[in-house]
Amino acid sequence: MIVEIGHFALALALGVAVVQALVPLWGVSRQDTALASVGPAAAITCFLLVAVSFAALVSAYVRSDFSVETVVANSHSTQPLIYKFTSVWGNHEGSMLLWVLILTLFGALVALARNSLPMRLRAGTLAAQGVVTVAFLAFVLLTSNPFARLDPPPADGQDLNPILQDLGLAIHPPLLYVGYVGFSITYAFAVAALIDGRIDAVWARAVRPWTLIAWVFLTLGIAMGSYWAYYELGWGGWWFWDPVENASLMPWLAGTALIHSTVVMEKRDALKVWTILLAILTFSLSLLGTFIVRSGVLTSVHSFASDPGRGLFILGILVFFVGGSLALFAWRAPLLRQGGLFAPVSRESALVINNLFIATACATVFIGTLYPLVLEMLTGDKISVGPPFFNATFVPVLVPLLLLLPVGQTLAWKRGDLLGAGQRVLAAFILGILAALALIAFSRGGPVLAPLGVGLGVFLVASAVFDIGERVAGRASGVQAMFSRAVGLPRSAWGTAFAHAGVGLSVIGIAAAAWSTETIGVLKVGESMSSGRYTITLDSIAPRSGPNFRAEVARFKLAAGDRELGILEASKRVYTARAMPTTEAGIRTDGLSQAYVALGDPQPDGGIAVRFYDKPLILLVWLGAVVMAFGGGLSLTDRRFRLAAPRRAQPRAIVQPAE
Amino acid sequence: MTAASTSRPLPPPRRMSRKQRRLMLIAAAGAVLCVAAGLVLFAMRDTIVFFYGPTEITEKGLQPGTRMRLGGLVENGSVERGPGQRVSFAVTDGKTTVRVAYEGLLPDLFREGQGVVTEGVLEGAGRFKADSVLAKHDETYMPREVADALKKQGHWQPGAQKPGQ
Numbered sequence: 001m002i003v004e005i006g007h008f009a010l011a012l013a014l015g016v017a018v019v020q021a022l023v024p025l026w027g028v029s030r031q032d033t034a035l036a037s038v039g040p041a042a043a044i045t046c047f048l049l050v051a052v053s054f055a056a057l058v059s060a061y062v063r064s065d066f067s068v069e070t071v072v073a074n075s076h077s078t079q080p081l082i083y084k085f086t087s088v089w090g091n092h093e094g095s096m097l098l099w100v101l102i103l104t105l106f107g108a109l110v111a112l113a114r115n116s117l118p119m120r121l122r123a124g125t126l127a128a129q130g131v132v133t134v135a136f137l138a139f140v141l142l143t144s145n146p147f148a149r150l151d152p153p154p155a156d157g158q159d160l161n162p163i164l165q166d167l168g169l170a171i172h173p174p175l176l177y178v179g180y181v182g183f184s185i186t187y188a189f190a191v192a193a194l195i196d197g198r199i200d201a202v203w204a205r206a207v208r209p210w211t212l213i214a215w216v217f218l219t220l221g222i223a224m225g226s227y228w229a230y231y232e233l234g235w236g237g238w239w240f241w242d243p244v245e246n247a248s249l250m251p252w253l254a255g256t257a258l259i260h261s262t263v264v265m266e267k268r269d270a271l272k273v274w275t276i277l278l279a280i281l282t283f284s285l286s287l288l289g290t291f292i293v294r295s296g297v298l299t300s301v302h303s304f305a306s307d308p309g310r311g312l313f314i315l316g317i318l319v320f321f322v323g324g325s326l327a328l329f330a331w332r333a334p335l336l337r338q339g340g341l342f343a344p345v346s347r348e349s350a351l352v353i354n355n356l357f358i359a360t361a362c363a364t365v366f367i368g369t370l371y372p373l374v375l376e377m378l379t380g381d382k383i384s385v386g387p388p389f390f391n392a393t394f395v396p397v398l399v400p401l402l403l404l405l406p407v408g409q410t411l412a413w414k415r416g417d418l419l420g421a422g423q424r425v426l427a428a429f430i431l432g433i434l435a436a437l438a439l440i441a442f443s444r445g446g447p448v449l450a451p452l453g454v455g456l457g458v459f460l461v462a463s464a465v466f467d468i469g470e471r472v473a474g475r476a477s478g479v480q481a482m483f484s485r486a487v488g489l490p491r492s493a494w495g496t497a498f499a500h501a502g503v504g505l506s507v508i509g510i511a512a513a514a515w516s517t518e519t520i521g522v523l524k525v526g527e528s529m530s531s532g533r534y535t536i537t538l539d540s541i542a543p544r545s546g547p548n549f550r551a552e553v554a555r556f557k558l559a560a561g562d563r564e565l566g567i568l569e570a571s572k573r574v575y576t577a578r579a580m581p582t583t584e585a586g587i588r589t590d591g592l593s594q595a596y597v598a599l600g601d602p603q604p605d606g607g608i609a610v611r612f613y614d615k616p617l618i619l620l621v622w623l624g625a626v627v628m629a630f631g632g633g634l635s636l637t638d639r640r641f642r643l644a645a646p647r648r649a650q651p652r653a654i655v656q657p658a659e
Numbered sequence: 660m661t662a663a664s665t666s667r668p669l670p671p672p673r674r675m676s677r678k679q680r681r682l683m684l685i686a687a688a689g690a691v692l693c694v695a696a697g698l699v700l701f702a703m704r705d706t707i708v709f710f711y712g713p714t715e716i717t718e719k720g721l722q723p724g725t726r727m728r729l730g731g732l733v734e735n736g737s738v739e740r741g742p743g744q745r746v747s748f749a750v751t752d753g754k755t756t757v758r759v760a761y762e763g764l765l766p767d768l769f770r771e772g773q774g775v776v777t778e779g780v781l782e783g784a785g786r787f788k789a790d791s792v793l794a795k796h797d798e799t800y801m802p803r804e805v806a807d808a809l810k811k812q813g814h815w816q817p818g819a820q821k822p823g824q
Contacts, residue, residue: 361695384728
């Protein structure tokens with residue numbers, strides 16, 4: 001019964017979403033306020049209905065209701081409760097329902113947000129969001145119904161894919177989806193602005209918090225996914241330039257560019273057309289990512305079995321929304337009033353350069369990801385584009401951007417002073433050079449580029465710290481004054497500093513990967529092997545059993561030189577329901593570095609194959625992302641988003657009949 | 660009344676017209692894009708790896724030393740483990756078989772009778788030295804290239820690869 005309620009609520013939600021998509025715009029065009037304000041109510045209702053539906057599915061999983069097909073295919077009665085719960089989105093049907101849930105949640109949040117938005121913009125935004133919701137609800141109901149029944153119900157389920165039986169599944173997909181789907185709101189805002197034929201700083205200020213929310217979650221989602229792959233797959237790698245990974249990186253890059261371009265639009269009333277285009281492209285890339293992940297058209301190491309029919313449906317959605325919005329853009333964008341121009345040396349110009357480089361970097365990822373598909377369609381040749389391609393294209397585009405970032409960060413709006421900016425970043429730059437030189441001297445004969453990478457990271461972190469430090473210290477005048485100045489600084493200034501420092505931390509972590517070492521060998525009990533700074537000694541191998549798996553657990557004594565670091569456990573598990581093996585790596589964090597052990601196959605002579613890594617400073621890769629996201633979150637609490645003050649921001653635009 | 664007027668205090672000689680500034684921006688964008696395009700084309704030349712099934716290797720007359728991806732089914736009973744991490748197995752598409760040598764740990768879901776994709780260098784007639792064996796997350800997942808290679812030789816039935824318990 002609960003399952004049927006869930007299914008029915010989902011169908012109802014589709015009906016409400018149709019209302020949300022059509023009625024507000026109709027009201028706006030007829031100048032009918034009552035009709036135009038149907039949007040918020042419809043958006044909230046739609047969210048509540050989808051929430052009911054999602055709750056029904058959760059209940060089916062938690063109760064192990066094996067009369068539901070997806071529960072049978074993805075759950076097992078012996079699974080711990082947490083994995084019964086996360087199994088809900090550990091499969092195609094459920095994860096698409098989660099996607100729709102988040103989509104409608106964002107619609108409801110826009111409906112509930114404090115109403116500083118002009119009525120037409122809000123109606124248009126909710127309508128556009130409604131159209132997206134209709135498409136995805138139809139997709140779930142027609143091709144991926146999570147509530148389909150099975151008769152007769154089997155005695156037990158087939159278990160969740162063991163690789164997914166991990167806390168990573170509880171965290172990674174929801175974070176990633178909030179990011180992906182969050183960009184639907186900026187898309188809806190862009191479409192609404194195009195329909196309205198009008199865009200100004202009010203629009204930019206309204207869009208910015210949503211972009212930031214989506215970006216913060218996408219950043220965390222990607223970082224979490226990367227860390228999960230790192231510890232779960234047992235290869236010690238954290239980024240493989242795999243199509244599925246690129247699928248999340250592309251909207252992140254476009255979103256990063258969008259965050260920066262909306263600042264220009266808000267402060268200087270410029271870059272309007274570009275910002276609109278970027279908002280459309282960002283969500284288009286999210287949709288493309290969904291298509292790549294869900295259709296399986298590209299061979300990926302992160303792929304799960306997929307159904308081509310569903311891929312075709314998503315391709316239809318993709319073509320409709322990308323094509324439709326770009327056509328709308330081509331038709332309406334010329335109507336948007338061009339913003340002002342600005343001086344070549346200024347904060348706004350620096351942000352244009354930022355956008356130029358990020359967009360180019362995003363384009364290289366796009367080409368590398370989709371080229372195999374295009375080539376196969378044209379010639380039938382099958383190719384794969386791997387890390388060497390991206391190292392040769394993405395990295396060279398990104399490095400100049402990162403070198404310029406500290407300079408841009410200190411430039412003033414309107415008219416910057418290049419010489420002054422150069423002087424301000426000089427100290428940080430020297431620090432970076434010194435770090436690089438010290439490392440080169442220290443690791444003679446080691447990798448050449450890595451010290452430079454670390455130097456670049458140090459430069460980024462130091463310049464962010466110095467920049468904010470200068471603004472806090474100002475003309476030094478005592479701790480009290482500094483404290484009050486620190487508090488008085490706009491939160492977005494702090495956010496920028498944190499985000500940029502986070503980039504630097506990640507760069508250091510990525511560069512330091514060049515010093516990581518891998519040793520593969522066979523160990524018998526009592527034998528030792530070393531990798532980099534660490535040594536392990538195999539202490540014992542013993543079987544152990546979990547709730548729904550059997551495991552062979554190897555215990556190692558870990559040491560770094562004379563320093564004992566305790567016991568490290570790595571295991572091979574076999575999940576009984578699917579008879580599927582997984583590798584659980586043993587990882588010990590030592591400062592910012594990690595020692596990483598993964599087991600291989602048992603050898604005929606009684607030993608066991610072992611893969612052992614020393615991963616120096618590896619934690620910085622993800623820590624940097626967390627710091628970036630924290631910076632984004634800080635910006636989100638900026639005073640100007642909490643105050644409903646767009647009216648004040650643009651007094652002239654309102655006085656002047658601009659169109 | 661827009662930014663043009665706010666930037667009036669600039670000294671006249673440094674001032675550029677709207678058109679000049681726009682041109683400069685376009686030139687800068689063009690330069691970055693050209694460099695990127697150059698990088699892409701350059702990288703395309705020697706970082707791309709082609710995928711072939713076992714039969715295609717002989718059909719296309721590939722020379723030893725070619726770097727490529729090889730995919731197909733791991734032939735039943737073909738996996739031989741050597742000393743240490745050495746392992747060898749046969750990859751087949753039902754018509755032709757290639758012997759693959761690999762040193763390293765195999766992914767968890769590597770099984771006889773299942774699809775596999777390896778990357779490495781062709782050594783000679785029917786011999787391949789792999790330096791990586793691609794992992795997968797899901798037993799029923801069949802890389803599309805492998806499915807196509809098997810289809811070409813008429814040895815593929817969808818659904819034939821369901822987990823066999």
